[in-house]
Amino acid sequence: MQHRAAVLGSPIAHSLSPVLHRAGYAALGLTGWRYDRFEVDEAALPGFLAGLDPRQWAGCSLTMPLKRAVIPLLDEVSPTALAVEAVNTLVLEADGRRTGDNTDVPGLLAALHERGIEKVPAAAVLGAGATASSALAALARICTGEVTVYVRGPERAREMRALGERLQVAVRTADWERGAEGLAGPLTVSTTPVGATDAFAAALPDAPGALFDVLYHPWPTPLAAACARRGAPVLGGLDLLVHQAVLQFERFTGVTAGPLAAMRAAGEAALAGR
Numbered sequence: 001m002q003h004r005a006a007v008l009g010s011p012i013a014h015s016l017s018p019v020l021h022r023a024g025y026a027a028l029g030l031t032g033w034r035y036d037r038f039e040v041d042e043a044a045l046p047g048f049l050a051g052l053d054p055r056q057w058a059g060c061s062l063t064m065p066l067k068r069a070v071i072p073l074l075d076e077v078s079p080t081a082l083a084v085e086a087v088n089t090l091v092l093e094a095d096g097r098r099t100g101d102n103t104d105v106p107g108l109l110a111a112l113h114e115r116g117i118e119k120v121p122a123a124a125v126l127g128a129g130a131t132a133s134s135a136l137a138a139l140a141r142i143c144t145g146e147v148t149v150y151v152r153g154p155e156r157a158r159e160m161r162a163l164g165e166r167l168q169v170a171v172r173t174a175d176w177e178r179g180a181e182g183l184a185g186p187l188t189v190s191t192t193p194v195g196a197t198d199a200f201a202a203a204l205p206d207a208p209g210a211l212f213d214v215l216y217h218p219w220p221t222p223l224a225a226a227c228a229r230r231g232a233p234v235l236g237g238l239d240l241l242v243h244q245a246v247l248q249f250e251r252f253t254g255v256t257a258g259p260l261a262a263m264r265a266a267g268e269a270a271l272a273g274r
Contacts, residue, residue: 002032002033002034002056003032003033003034003056003057003058003252003253004033004034004035004036004056004057004058005021005033005034005035005036005057005058005059005060005061005252006018006035006036006037006038006060006061007035007036007037007038007060007061007062007063008037008038008040008045008048008060008061008062008063008066009039009040009062009063009064009065009066010039010040010041010064010065010066011039012037012038012039012040012063013037013039014217015037015063016216016241016267016270016271017035017037017061017063017241017245018035018036018037019266019267019270020241020242020245020249020263020266020267021035021061021245021248021249021252021263022035022266023259023262023263023265023266023267024245024246024249024258024259024262024263026262027259027261027262027263028255028259030253030255033253040066041065041066042065042066042069045066045069045070045073046073049070049073049090049098052092054092054093054094054095054096055094057092058091058092058252058253059089059090059091059092059248059251059252060089060090060092061088061089061090061245061248062087062088062089062090063088064130067086067087067088067130068085068086068087068130070087070090070100071085071087071100073098074087074090074098074099074100075097075098075099076097076098076099076100077099077100077101078099078100078101078102080101080102080105080106080137081100081101081102083137083163083166083167084102084105084130084133084134084136084137084163085133086102086104086130086133086134087100087101087102088101088102088103088104088244088248089101089102089103089247089248089251091251091252101251102134102137103244103245103247103248103251104131104134104240104244105134105137105138106138106243106244106247107240107241107243107244107245107246107247108134108135108138108189108212108240108243108244109138109141109142110243110246110247111212111235111239111240111242111243112138112142112187112212112235114239114243115210115233115235117142117187117210117233118142119142119143119144120139120142120143120144120145120185120186120187121143121144121145121186122143122145122146122147122148122185122186122187123139123143123147123148123185123186123187123188123189124147124148124149124150124179124182124183124185124187124188124189125139125147125148125149125150125160125182125188125189125191126150126176126179126182126188126189126190126191126192126196126197126200127149127150127151127190127191127192127196128149128151128152128156128157128159128160129191129192131191131214132149132160132189132191133160133163135189135191135212135214136149136160136163136164136167136169136171137163137167138189139169139187139189140164140167140168140169143169143187145170146170146171146172147164147169147170147171147172148171148172148173148174148182148185149171149172149173149174150173150174150175150176150178150179150182151173151174151175151176152176157173160173161173179197179200180199180200180203180204180205181205183200183204183205183208183209183211183227184205184207184208184209185209186209186210187209187210187211187212188208188209188210188211188212189212189214190211190212190213190214190215190221190223191214193215194215194218194221197213197221197222197223198221198222198223200223201221201222201223201225201226202226204226204227204230206230207230207231207232208227208230208232209232210232210233210234210235211223211224211227211232211233211234211235212234212235212236212239212240213234213235213236213237214236214237214240215236215237216236216237216238216241216267216271217237217271217274219236219237219238219271220234220236224236238264238267238268238271241267242260242263242264242267243260245263246258246259246260246263249263
């Protein structure tokens with residue numbers, strides 16, 4: 001019997017998930033596996049999930065706008081996913097039960113670990129959306145001091161401080177316009193859309209710390225390029241995408257040695273062709 005998985009979201013045509021997971025299947029010789037993409041919005045999600053046969057379907061990767069919308073449709077949600085109110089991995093158990101998890105948080109940590117970043121005395125987050133929440137949850141595990149979150153508006157600031165309380169990490173919020181200041185610290189995670197941080201590239205401190213910019217196309221971003229020119233360690237969105245995809249791959253297939261190198265190479269090749 002063929003085993004299936006897919007990525008769901010709207011819009012979804014840009015997703016690299018099929019490229020990554022299919023490369024993983026090929027690398028490990030899992031010929032009975034198929035991974036697709038489906039355009040699914042919040043309104044269509046309940047019906048789509050109801051139509052999945054647990055005898056065939058292992059699970060789904062979820063992207064915007066489904067990460068929060070899926071939570072009421074699940075039978076069990078991991079503590080990490082509940083804390084950030086975002087599920088990006090739905091596993092369909094053999095008995096039909098749906099469990100939800102978030103692999104962005106451990107994926108971000110794994111990408112940092114790969115670059116030798118294990119603990120930091122302070123950190124900064126640029127932005128306050130869903131990815132910023134995952135970044136804050138990851139930083140709660142490795143940051144021994146304060147995390148400064150640069151946000152637009154008082155409501156987002158309140159939300160991030162409240163999340164910090166739930167995660168038991170000290171969070172200070174600051175105005176978005178001051179975001180370049182955060183780059184002077186040991187680690188900054190930029191979680192904003194294309195173009196949002198371009199102005200910071202011209203206002204870098206002399207010795208910026210490590211930058212994790214979660215964008216992967218176009219790459220490098222002006223901010224990432226500027227930090228690299230100053231000699232700062234720079235991680236990109238593909239690092240996060242590959243590491244979280246490996247964790248999804250392991251959950252879906254039950255294979256615990258995820259093919260990181262093959263998935264990264266496939267992602268790099270796909271981005272080079274765009």
